[in-house]
Amino acid sequence: GAVVSQHPSWVICKSGTSVKIECRSLDFQATTMFWYRQFPKQSLMLMATSNEGSKATYEQGVEKDKFLINHASLTLSTLTVTSAHPEDSSFYICSAKLAGGGEQYFGPGTRLTVT
């Protein structure tokens, strides 16, 4: 149980284009989902917290107009990287928290390469 999927697992896009990443909780409902980015050999950096049906809360230094987050249902959150640039290339990981529970379960991550 507590499986989180992400799609796509790997995407290459050209500079200036937008990319959408999906995060799904497959066998549970997640009132809260989180988006992280991770650079090579570094730990996870929280970008934003997403609650179903409300606006996401972004961490300091994260541009909300660049990283659009939508949490339209209890099982799906999306992250759209708008006007992507090479410096946005990173590993993006989502996690989902069980409703009423404390644990976060992570997705397998999406590797974004912007050329």
Added chain:
Amino acid sequence: QKEVEQDPGPLSVPEGAIVSLNCTYSNSAFQYFMWYRQYSRKGPELLMYTYSSGNKEDGRFTAQVDKSSKYISLFIRDSQPSDSATYLCAMRRSNAGNMLTFGGGTRLMVKP
């Protein structure tokens, strides 16, 4: 100073060894403690979840929390090459919503 400190390693051990991974933290408000395992280019996998001080065992894994020393540990018995990964500690304050604070991760290599 980071809120959560973790030796980055790499830590190299022979197969079958007992592995000890540790984190220290500075904020006494942390009450929930987790260990995640992350293989290269994969998402973190929750290994252990503990609340407050004490020990928790699950198979070859034992998590210890010493809140008085602000120190948590993960022990791996009979380590296997498949345990080679990066291990991340994470913790959460009880009244801070859901946000996790991560350590930087320790890279473990178990050699056959």
